[in-house]
Amino acid sequence: MTDDLAGGYDLVVFDLDGVVILIDHAIDGAPEAIGALHERGTAVAYATNNASRRSAEVAALLTGIGVPAQPAEVLTSAGASAAVLGEKLPAGSPVLVVGADALRDEVVDAGLTPVSTLEDKPVAVVQGYGPEVGWRLLAEAVLSVRAGAMWVATNTDKTLPSPRGPLPGNGSLVAVLRTALDREPDLVVGKPEPGLFTTAASQSHAERPLVVGDRLDTDIQGAVTAGMDSLLVLTGVSGPADLLAAGPERRPSFVAADLSGLFRPAADATVPLDADEAGGWRVTRDDDTATLDGEGDPVVALRLLCRATWNGVPVSGLSGSSEQARDLLAEWGL
Incomplete structure (x- = not known):
């Protein structure tokens, strides 16, 4: 065990967008930081609310930017949502998929049948981020939920970080249905729900995991809910003003400018700093x-x-x- 922040933990669970990558490019220093964890033998996992890629695709993307990753290390809200539906519904049940092909493929792997219209009589609607999602599919989702289909959202992130600034995330698309239906989804699977983090810890048999994220309302709140320590890095969505105003349920254990904070003493990142x-x-x-x-x-x-x-x-x-x-x-x- 080393004397730096990361040395106090046996698993580091990273969010992806805004922490490791921006869309499909590495954030400065991220490959080096994660490589250093691998070299010292610290287990690493990735928990992402982005439902537009499957675990294998994410692992390939990470490997391509210099972060060797295995599909088993990647937990996505798309896979988790499909798994939940697979447990709740009979095999072969029609599910209207609002999102990217990755979400549709996860639904297939869960033993269910992806559909795209009300006429297909879906018993559930699963909604995840997809850059090609348009009005027509959102309308079919509204009609299906109104007809009695269960409505599951992979996540409710309002924005998605990008090199050009925050872009509309799945939460913005969920808001379209929320406005039209005047109600909330029946289930939100991804962060801030703790499931992705607890699954990562279970798979690694970790006794002391650390969550690293850029969003107070998903990553950090999810870690607090899961009873895990967390590090907020200021490379993504949440900034200093957000942290200053954060309620107890969204307060991280540590804060750092970027992932280099993992390799400095924990006392240099503990928040709040108990001094004048x-x-x-x-x-x-x-x-x-x-x-x-x-x-x-x-x-x-x-x-x-x-x-x-x-x-x-x-x-x-x-x-x-x-x-x-x-x-x-x-x-x-x-």
Whole structure:
């Protein structure tokens, strides 16, 4: 066991989009970080809400960007959703698939029959992200659910990170059905539900897993629900302002700028930082306001400020007294 953050865990479960990859390109430093874990013998798994690829496709993509991966290490919301339907429905049952071919293939592997219209009399609708999903298929899904079909969503991520900025995710498409039907899905399978994480831990026989993600509302909340420690990396969707405002159910154990934080002491990433000053920064609290002064690593300032906002100071009550502090808060949108 090493003295860094990752050394305290026997399994690291990575989210993919915004942590390891952006669409199909590696995030800087991700292949090297995961390669270092492999070299020291730490088990690795990947848990993704993106339902547009199957496990084998994801493993091939990762291998292609320099991250050797096996299909068994990859857990997708598409596979998990199809497995749930396979347990609930008789073999061969018609299921209307709203999503990519990967989701349709998972439905087939679960022993069910994928269909695409109300006339096929689907007994369930499964909805996952697919870049080609359009109005016509969404309309068939609405009609099918209204006719009594069970509605299962692979996940409800509102956005999907990309090099061009956040794009509409499956949650945005789920919102179309939610608006038309005026109700929620019968079941949401992916994160923040803990199933992907607990399955990964079970498969690896891990006693102390660490979840690494970029979204507070899925990755981190799922880890909290599963009773697992988590690391938020600031390379994807959730940013400093989101972390400062996070409720208890969405608070990570650690925060770092990127995956290099795995190889620094855990004390350098623990959040909140239980101190008034550190790393050139100082936070002064006065009732429901807190002032940041000094200069240094932005993540250290963030950890100090989380102590204030997680203990009663509203985000609107934060201010900076040094030029560097004011610039940093402005950069965070505060």
